[in-house]
Amino acid sequence: MLIDTHVHTAALLPGHGQLSEAARRSVPFRILAHRLAIDVHGDPGRVERAMESALLEVVGNAREVDAAVVLAFDGVYQKSGEPDPEATHLYVSNEYVAGLARAHSRILFGASVHPYRRDAIEELERCAKAGAVLCKWLPITQVIDPADPRCFAFYEALAHFGIPLLSHTGWEHVLPRLDPSVAAPARLVPALERGVTVIAAHSGTGRVPGKGSYLRQFMELAHRHERLYGDTAALSLPNRWSSYEPLLADPLVRGRLVHGSDWPVPAWPRPWQHGLSRSLDLVRVRNGLDRDVLIKRDLGFDDDYWQSAAQILRVPSTHRQ
Numbered sequence: 001m002l003i004d005t006h007v008h009t010a011a012l013l014p015g016h017g018q019l020s021e022a023a024r025r026s027v028p029f030r031i032l033a034h035r036l037a038i039d040v041h042g043d044p045g046r047v048e049r050a051m052e053s054a055l056l057e058v059v060g061n062a063r064e065v066d067a068a069v070v071l072a073f074d075g076v077y078q079k080s081g082e083p084d085p086e087a088t089h090l091y092v093s094n095e096y097v098a099g100l101a102r103a104h105s106r107i108l109f110g111a112s113v114h115p116y117r118r119d120a121i122e123e124l125e126r127c128a129k130a131g132a133v134l135c136k137w138l139p140i141t142q143v144i145d146p147a148d149p150r151c152f153a154f155y156e157a158l159a160h161f162g163i164p165l166l167s168h169t170g171w172e173h174v175l176p177r178l179d180p181s182v183a184a185p186a187r188l189v190p191a192l193e194r195g196v197t198v199i200a201a202h203s204g205t206g207r208v209p210g211k212g213s214y215l216r217q218f219m220e221l222a223h224r225h226e227r228l229y230g231d232t233a234a235l236s237l238p239n240r241w242s243s244y245e246p247l248l249a250d251p252l253v254r255g256r257l258v259h260g261s262d263w264p265v266p267a268w269p270r271p272w273q274h275g276l277s278r279s280l281d282l283v284r285v286r287n288g289l290d291r292d293v294l295i296k297r298d299l300g301f302d303d304d305y306w307q308s309a310a311q312i313l314r315v316p317s318t319h320r321q
Contacts (some may be wrong), residue, residue: 003108003309004006004068004289005134005166006233006260007200007233009092009100016096017073028174032264035162040233044196052100052252056231057264059106064293068263069313071110071136071166072097074117076143076178079150081118085132087143094123098130108315110166112136115144124154128161133313137284139182141175146187152194159195166233167191170206170214173239174265180211185218185228192225197312199258202231205243215243224251233260236267236295244299258309259296267292274298277302 011017024040038050059068094111112276113120113128113135121145124135135158138146144151146167156204158165169185173175185204204218222228230253235243243280247281248254261267266288269279279297285291296305 001066001315002064002151002293002306003315004062004065004261004292004314005066005110005199005258005309006231006265006311007059007070007110007289008073008265009070009097010023010040010048010051010090011092011096011277012048015093016048017090017092017171018075018088019091022091023175026174026176030302032174036264039140054264055100057103058287058289059104062106062287062289064290065106066269067106067108068289069108069110069133069309070097070100072112073136073138074112074114074142077114077116079116081116083117084143085090085290086220087178089141094127094130094132098127098132103130108133108313110134111137111163113154114142115148115151116172119168121157123124124161124163125158128163128252128314131316132163133315134164134166134186136166136201138143138172138175138179138201140168140172140179143179145179145182152190153194155194164197164199164312166201167190168202169187169200169204169218169230170202171211183214185214187220188228191298192227195227197227198225198229198285199312200228200230201260202233202235202240202262203243203247203257205235205240207239213243215246219246219253222256229258229308231258232296233262234265235268237265238268241270248300255304256308257301257305258312259293259301259306260309261292263288263292265278267295267316269295269298
């Protein structure tokens with residue numbers, strides 16, 4: 001079963017989600033919205049329906065992918081456990097995504113629970129009962145320090161329910177970077193020490209001028225922690241292209257990679273490797289999930305890689321093949 005572990009959506013209606021003006025005005029977000037032909041400044045209901053339609057089309061029409069994990073996105077919470085709506089730039093509720101998964105067999109529920117919220121463990125239990133296959137964090141934007149002792153009880157709950165943690169590592173390039181100090185994969189060691197299977201989203205790749213990359217740190221940690229994996233989301237962006245070689249050259253790390261696209265972030269072929277004719281063919285592939293798979297197949301990812309997500313996610317038995 002080939003699963004894309006890293007697919008995004010947005011929601012704007014009350015109870016479904018919210019999107020801040022700062023996020024809507026950001027250049028990367030405007031580019032993504034333009035690619036989807038969505039005016040994010042229009043009527044919230046119309047925007048949400050357009051985004052949902054684009055999501056259902058790309059997942060429903062994908063030929064190379066059997067299922068996609070669509071990610072909820074919890075709001076920012078203060079260390080006191082109170083919500084911080086002014087700092088929240090993207091919110092997609094667990095209820096909304098769980099509803100999509102119930103209604104569409106090729107969508108899997110990726111939950112998101114901020115560990116500082118007072119009902120974090122209760123919310124995680126609700127998500128587990130609703131069929132969550134993983135829990136998603138973007139610490140640098142959600143203001144989560146994965147090494148904070150406030151997270152430790154939550155890690156024990158994740159391990160208890162068998163829910164992997166998909167946590168962004170490295171630099172964020174679409175949403176605001178509210179706490180750059182939590183970008184390092186090493187902040188996730190307490191989760192690994194408490195028995196959680198951790199997927200380091202983007203495998204620590206991505207660069208900010210003057211800051212470098214966390215790719216090497218991720219690779220070193222993978223050699224020390226058998227429960228640490230990394231996904232390949234957004235690695236087919238030009239600013240991450242150079243990360244493929246070191247990841248694929250290390251046999252152990254290569255065996256810990258999990259497939260993810262980061263849709264609606266686009267995937268681009270590397271012309272010098274695919275060749276001009278093949279690159280043009282790939283660019284013409286309209287379905288973003290399929291294009292990402294085809295690019296990675298050309299790069300030499302093997303069968304173990306394509307099946308790894310189905311082995312480590314909490315996939316319901318009704319979805320297993």
